Amino acid sequence: MATISDVSRIAGVSKATVSRVINGTGQVKESTNLLVRQVMSELNYKPCSVAQTLATKRGNSVGLVLSDFTGSYFGILLKEASMSADRMGKQLLIADGKNHAVSELKAVHSLVDKKCDVIVLYSRQLSSEQVVALNQSIDIPLVHIGRELPVEAGYSISFDQKHAIELAVDHLAKAGHRSMMYLGPEPTTPTAMSRLNGFKQAIERRSELDICVNYAMSGFGYIEGYNATKDILKNRILPSAMVIASDDIAIGCIKALSEKGILVPKDVSIVSIDNDPCSLFTIPSLTTVDVPIQEIMAQAMLVAQQLSEGQNKFNSEIIRGKLIQRDSTQIVNIT
Incomplete structure (x- = not known):
């Protein structure tokens, strides 16, 4: 691989001159500029982008x-x-x-x-x-x-995270579900907080429906959703529907449910968030809110x-x- 020293040697100019040609800085004769660029082309020399950035103060x-x-x-x-x-x-x-x-x-x-x-x-x-x-x-x-x-x-x-959760809750409420669980991460990030708060607000707006609500925590990911659902099945009565904070969590959840003979949606309906490409290919395919x-x-x-x-x-x-x-x-x- 050619170096700036090779270009300098063959063109018969200093490395500083080659550098000025590359970066378009300083005074260089037109004939020298053309010669250096011809040698660079013949050697297929590619200037270091980091060095160019430092010299020109522009990174492109x-x-x-x-x-x-x-x-x-x-x-x-x-x-x-x-x-x-x-x-x-x-x-x-x-x-x-x-x-x-x-x-x-x-x-x-x-x-x-x-x-x-x-x-x-x-x-x-x-x-x-x-x-x-x-x-x-x-x-x-x-x-x-x-x-x-x-x-x-x-x-x-x-x-709009809260609107996404609103769509999920609205879909389940209109389908007749009056027992719901929210499964999602601890509210330690803006996204996690918005989705959890969005669920609480959506339930409050439907207070006349007297929806029974439970909450469970899970990190983002298939394994996290799987393990969180196993804990839910040990300690709680399953609701008729779940709003799950991501498709990854939902996929892990469905696997844990199926291992216990609990069928989706026959025994529990699930709506998640993201519309991950794989959500179409799960069994059953996921009802989800698209995040574009x-x-x-x-x-x-x-x-x-x-x-x-x-x-x-x-x-x-x-x-x-x-x-x-x-x-x-x-x-x-x-x-």
Whole structure:
């Protein structure tokens, strides 16, 4: 692989001159510029993008901070971000927030150091106050996905979590269910808090139905849902319907139920959230609320491109999902 020293030697110029040609800085004769570029082409020399960034103070890149990489949800998100960056003609630089507030801050600052043009942040752990302070402390635009944030935090595009839960509860209530359980994570992240609070508020709005409610906790994931359901079956009477905070949890839940001979939806109806691609292929297929993460990320990347081009006036957006009715719910007799 050719190096800058090879280009310098064959072109008969200093490495500093080659560097000025690459970065378009300083005074270089046109004839020398053409010679250096011809040698670079003949050697198939590719300049180091990091070195170019440091020299020009422009990275021609979009940074993306995530706190999780597991599951198809984040796979879809990453794929869309990568395709959008390609269409923009920019590099996509990814940093791991490690599901911890301090790590999320470090991840953002690592991308600031790499001179990204704009940073897309999917934060699970930073408070609204921390995000606002972060936005005010750096000179690179921030685009937030997944959370509704104050305007001082920068542009944000979020999913209406409470509305998604409202759709789930409404579907079950109209189907005649008067005994429901919410199964989801401890309310330690904005998403978990919104989904749990959304369930409580949806039940309160239907107080005249006298719905019997129970709650159980489960981390996001198939295994977590499976184990949480096994604990439920040991200690509690199963409701006629469950609102489950994610498709992954629901899939684990259905397996645990089936192992005990409990059938979905005959014995218990289930509505979950996300519309993961695999939710169509479970047995039974999952009734779920679609979270259009691909569209959300595409819009976030579009705003990122416009911010990198100098536009700076955007109204934050809240996207709503829709119920996808499949086979995991059924109508029961209303008494």
